[in-house]
Amino acid sequence: MTQLPAILVTGGSRGIGAAICRLLASHGYPVVVNYANRADAADAVVSEIKAAGGRATAIRGDISHPARVKRVFADAEAALGPIGGLVNNAGTTGLHARVEDQTQAALEALFAINVFGTIYCAQEAVRRMSTAHGGQGGAIVNISSVAARLGGLSGLVPYAATKGAVESFTTGLANEVAREGIRVNAVAPGMTATDMATEEMRQAASRGGIPMGRIGEAEEIAQAVLWLLSPAASYVTGTVVTVSGGR
Secondary structure, X not given: OOOOOEEEEOOOOOHHHHHHHHHHHHOXXXXXXXXXXXXXXXXXXXXXXXXXXXXXXXXXXXXXXXXXXXXXXXHHHHHHOOEEEEEEOOOOXXXXXXXXXXXXXHHHHHHHHXXXXXXXXXXXXXXXXXXXXXXXXXXXXXXXXXXXXXXXXXXXXXXXXXXXXXXXXXXXXXXXXXXXXXXXXXXXXXXXOOOOOOHHHHHHHHHOOXXXXXXXXXXXXXXXXXXHHOHHXXXXXXXXXXXXXXX
């Protein structure tokens, strides 16, 4: 049986990231659970995966710093072997405030994680997976949001802007590395039941009219990520898969 490649999931300790890690591991992928602060949550995900017979390791690293990203990848490969897939899931909603009330510090922190972090991690993945660099190819999945298309809820417009950037980056990078064995896609969730979804946000989404009449579950987002990473999506690149209940 062919050994599946290790997948690095940024922000893998909670919410959608944790669901992705658990689902990938249940399908035989060795999983790197990257986290920034919550070691306890990351260790819990790893323990759950190992208890079910999977392979996983937790690696701390702030993805908004290129040098730390390099260390995360190096430590990941030392623990689980060559990285064959990256899920750029780590993100933050930033300061919940109207545009005119946003601060420079809040905007810089938001873009540092959601945009720069996504690019830094993709850079390192390409350096290791691209056939042009001696790699074996692989797949990258960036986590976007329907906010990229809808403009975001009131108070979260800069967050929507970061996700618009992620989708543009997805298309451009996909074109750039398409002949180097790397597929690059994105998943755009709608409102999802995680700790990032406040009650106010849930109510606003409900009032906005989700055709299916409910918010999504993290496991439903994870299923789309699994498919995009798998050989079943071998002819899919530069695509954004929307998982939003029709919104």
